Amino acid sequence: MIEATDRKILSALQMDSRRSAASIGETVGLSASACHRRIRLLEDRGVIEGYGARLNAEALGYTVTFFVEVSLEGQSEAILGAFEGAADARPEVLECYLTTGNADYVLKVAALDTEDFERIHRRVISGLPHVTRIQSSLVMKTVKRWRGYPVR
Amino acid sequence: MIEATDRKILSALQMDSRRSAASIGETVGLSASACHRRIRLLEDRGVIEGYGARLNAEALGYTVTFFVEVSLEGQSEAILGAFEGAADARPEVLECYLTTGNADYVLKVAALDTEDFERIHRRVISGLPHVTRIQSSLVMKTVKRWRGYPVR
């Protein structure tokens, strides 16, 4: 379990990891050194997995985001493993989940433009091993983007 | 457009935003101050939207992740707007996208346990305004988690 003060620290760092330990300590009622030590412990415990910059997709040239539901030709460990390894290796595949429901996998993909989308859909995804059926859903609007987990 | 050196900087910061400008500058062939100025400009241009800690979902107590496909009872601006505002306000809804395809929206949701999942599915999602059909897909395995955009 995670203590209340630690949760406040995590919430602050999740929103803005460039805040200093002194600043966060001030808001949670700790000195800079005490706050810093707690952060270090949360890192060591694996609660904090790392720190990253949030980049603007459009600025990077990605104008198209889409989800792909993928079904495979079987459920054997060999088939699943082959697909997962190949999906993981493709940089176009941003995320990949094995799910219950109609499809076997849900993939999140980013493309530079509609031509790139076409290429990824027809060549990359369809070319992953043991794929039998794919169905893409284009993202027309991001209503709520990822801003981290609720920590309360 | 973004220059090659800036892309290397972005890639490094996306992976680990705690690296110093001096360290990144060394790998991309710049002095600390030059690298720092480029980072500042990328922030000002909005290419870098912010910095955040990556937290471990299980450590926070989230054992269940699922996607929900949601259909609404109409497509009018009022209906879409009401749903989107309500979805955005729910902390359980981590992400929300308006998509093409069978459903109108795709939501990503995290739950503490199966009981919490039940609560969110039956009360939160179903209670969002103008929802007519929902279909959940439970994540059984995260094959590839979000690690940022390819910047090359």
Added chain:
DNA sequence: TCTGAAAAGCCATTAGC
């Protein structure tokens, strides 16, 4: 064991070139 205070070293940031 966790805290706060102080010291040392590193880093971000700016100015000058």
Added chain:
DNA sequence: GCTAATGGCTTTTCAGA
């Protein structure tokens, strides 16, 4: 873009609650 200088921050050490 680089070098140099400054101020702030991280990080460690140490003593007390």
